Amino acid sequence: MITVMKTQLTGRQEEILIFIKQFREENGYPPTLREIGKKFGISSTFGVKRHLDALVKKGYLNIESNASRGISFSKDENITSTNIFNLEKELGFQKIPVVGRVAAGTPILAEENIEGSVILDSSFIKRSEDSFALKVKGDSMINVGIYEGDLVIVSSKRDIHNSDTVVAMLNDEATVKTYENKNGKIKLIPQNEKYKPIEIAGTDDFKLIGKVIGVVRWLN
Amino acid sequence: MITVMKTQLTGRQEEILIFIKQFREENGYPPTLREIGKKFGISSTFGVKRHLDALVKKGYLNIESNASRGISFSKDENITSTNIFNLEKELGFQKIPVVGRVAAGTPILAEENIEGSVILDSSFIKRSEDSFALKVKGDSMINVGIYEGDLVIVSSKRDIHNSDTVVAMLNDEATVKTYENKNGKIKLIPQNEKYKPIEIAGTDDFKLIGKVIGVVRWLN
DNA sequence: ATTTGTAGTGAACAAATGATTACTGTTATG
DNA sequence: CATAACAGTAATCATTTGTTCACTACAAAT
Structure with missing residues (x-):
């Protein structure tokens, strides 16, 4: 079995990842592309999607295709030090x-x-x-x-x-x-x-x- | 401060509440009305919405109006006995x-x-x-x-x-x-x-x- | 100089999703 | 028997949301 190799996040990616965690803790559901864009001043949903695609590729997130708010964390992020x-x-x-x-x-x-x-x-x-x-x-x-x-x-x-x-x-x-x-x-x-x-x-x-x-x- | 008085759930409501919890644990995001309907064989989103409205009224859920997957649990349900x-x-x-x-x-x-x-x-x-x-x-x-x-x-x-x-x-x-x-x-x-x-x-x-x-x- | 990666834009469109209307049937209660 | 509550239907529509396209600018690496 081949696992996705984690690589270093850029600063922007890390910010977005943290925001998604916080948003979900506060709201009980993850944000949409537009909600992320609104937070970071990114007017294009494609710009946001590019970041999310990178986070998926690097193993931090899962995205359910075509599902609204279809963002979830990879398994090994479930209990992090922040969560604890x-x-x-x-x-x-x-x-x-x-x-x-x-x-x-x-x-x-x-x-x-x-x-x-x-x-x-x-x-x-x-x-x-x-x-x-x-x-x-x-x-x-x-x-x-x-x-x-x-x-x-x-x-x-x-x-x-x-x-x-x-x-x-x-x-x-x-x-x-x-x-x-x-x-x-x-x-x-x-x-x-x-x-x-x-x-x-x-x-x-x-x-x-x-x-x-x-x-x-x-x-x- | 007035708190919402919890009242007894019907059997169907309880089933739906449990399903929402499980769905969110498994998927990282809550279900849609249609996903709930699919699970319970309810073809009408209005039928599902009636149940969710009752759960809101009874203090178990919050619903963000017009937001997809806008279902979250009330504060005192965030840590349930199963979660604990x-x-x-x-x-x-x-x-x-x-x-x-x-x-x-x-x-x-x-x-x-x-x-x-x-x-x-x-x-x-x-x-x-x-x-x-x-x-x-x-x-x-x-x-x-x-x-x-x-x-x-x-x-x-x-x-x-x-x-x-x-x-x-x-x-x-x-x-x-x-x-x-x-x-x-x-x-x-x-x-x-x-x-x-x-x-x-x-x-x-x-x-x-x-x-x-x-x-x-x-x-x- | 070129290539690659990062970080976006604006617009259009398709699909997903919630809300609403008018209706039916069953069960429990007064 | 009437009423209320519960549990749905089907259809329609408005809004939300994700995907895609063609594009620009800049920084870093080669």
Whole structure:
């Protein structure tokens, strides 16, 4: 089976393709040649048709011959990132990355640290919060119900205050602790008697990543 | 704001509505009057139009006057239960009901006990598990990291063994506890020293609802 | 300089499509 | 029995819509 080879769209073609998508989302049916022409200031239906023919040839569209509004998208355009964004808003969820082990010297959200993603209800997080999930290692926070294997949901955008649970990078390790800042002296406080509070020294490689805003635990 | 009152569809109207949905999913654009007529053996476009007019009047459709294929669904029909099911499978999430306070004498999933819904990643739960979320009240389970205000995710389909965390109805109240059954003697064991284990007497109104398979906590 | 591709024009025409009119038959309801 | 609602018919007409033709201009590649 020979598949149509996708090739690069011209700027005009891309504009028209986006318009057709938006038109259909807003109206529930695709536009006509004349409606496209009206939008782009193209007075000739043949000019519009040439663009559509190119989009068909390049594999982005299907056109039903002689059918009014006979424009549809090729199969592999059905769920695009734009659609997913719209669906996330409409259905009320967010898909966020899950950070597992953090490689030394890498930003926490580096590609190599991402071991998957998780879908959460929008009531937990907003898209603008730049959230991610971090898989918990260790038992330093069990007194506040955060256990090894849990996912903590982290927002990079929330203000952090004393007693908040935070995620921080400390000497190339991601850690979850209770945050304390008194007179500029920062402590990361475990919530397990087995461990002592950590005072951040000036020489420590320390960075606050974000505030823990949720916990998800899966019991097996 | 006055909303159009939905009224009951006739059998024919419902068939036509379903056909329009399916046609649009398959083709990427809605059908014409003649295409609908062809499907249902209605030779007159006026006969078809009468049905569509009724669907508009009843709030299911919008029709753009004089536009070919000018049929679209009303806003609240854009995401139907069928679409959501397909999207859930495709995008990988489940929407489950959230039970708040349980009214005395009602099944736990009675309409009046449902105070919302929550979206969870499919890796947590499967559709076939009949899951729901229960908002936790009380502090009887803090030793296993289940706090007041948490959502516990409950599956009705999992086998329950000793030491599992379960949701049960006990004397008209929903309760989360650790389950123990020794020689037919059932105990519900809190995980907080403040409370004593509960032995289920034969006269107790007791019912196992399901097994806790996850915990979701939102930190405010 | 030539060729190819891109981006159009204006007009004409054919086909598709929606709207309307006047009508019939059946079923349910008061 | 009368009325209303439902479910159609056939024909006609107006409008919408897609296709085609012969053309122009410009940019990029050869």
